[in-house]
Amino acid sequence: MGAHTLMKKFLVFAVLALTANWASAAQQFTVSGTIDSVQDASGQKTSGGTFDAVIKYDSSKQPTMSTGSFGTVTGWYSSITSVTYHVRDASGNQILSQDVLATSSGTTGFVYDVTVAKQTSSSQVLQWILYNSSDGTLNYAMIAFDDSTMKLFSSLSDYPDISMLRGHSGTFSFNSKDSSHSLQGSGTITSVSFGSDSDGDGISDDMDSCPHSDLSPTVVINGHDSGVKNTLQPDGCTLVDMFGGDTSSSNVAHVTNQMRKDGLISGRDKGAIQSAAGGSR
DSSP: OOHHHHHHHHGGGOOOOOOOOOOSSOEEEEEEEEEEEEEETTOOEEOOOEEEEEEEEOTTSOOEEEEETTEEEEEEETOEEEEEEEEEOTTSOEEEEEEEESSOOSSSSOEEEEEEEEEOSSOEEEEEEEEEOTTSOEEEEEEEEEETTSOSOSOSSSOOOGGGGTTOOEEEEEEEEOSSOEEEEEEEEEEEEESOOTTOSSSOGGGOSSTTOOOOSEEEETTEEEEEEOOBOTTSOBTGGGGTTOOOHHHHHHHHHHHHHTTSSOHHHHHHHHHHHTTOO
């Protein structure tokens, strides 16, 4: 779904948020799952891979309620502070890392964010939508849940209780476009977690096997840069984390051999990392 189509669909019950006074300490939750498709500027589509997204929000906002053809709709405008997400391909390589912020940094475009709760006689829907084109780029992220068992929220008058999302699946869609690239895609949410993200890798601490990851761009061993990309794995650990702090040549050889068997690195990558552990690039 294109960004403009998305806006037309939801402007029926939304107002634009051009400026806002954000809470100093927003709450947050994390969604993760599998990528259904990603499309680049040329129209080339790929499938497979994973994503994670951290949604930060201010639950103190007052709701606006209305009733129409969609049923009862409640919107909490200017309630989202940011959506930070990462997209990886089927091999675990990160292909996109994006911060969509609910602040206006330019003179063109606009910022729009809303948390939406809808209820009909047969289902409940929750959506977090953040769209920012203020700096000349075109970025949006949408996290959506739809439940026919009516268990997503207990009241339309209060900001959704995030703990109610545990165990639910949903969808995630994104668009990231500027002068140098264009990617848009969607995925299926398979996991929802809550709490802080100490290392800022997009995976909350309660779901992160390495909550204090080494997020350096490449694998550096004892001060020697191997040049190998330090990829983040779905469990929240990077390649460097997997050495467990032991960067001796013997341990690096053992761990990289296992990485190669698991398909996390190539044979060439393994040789480069082992060479770095031995004191050369």
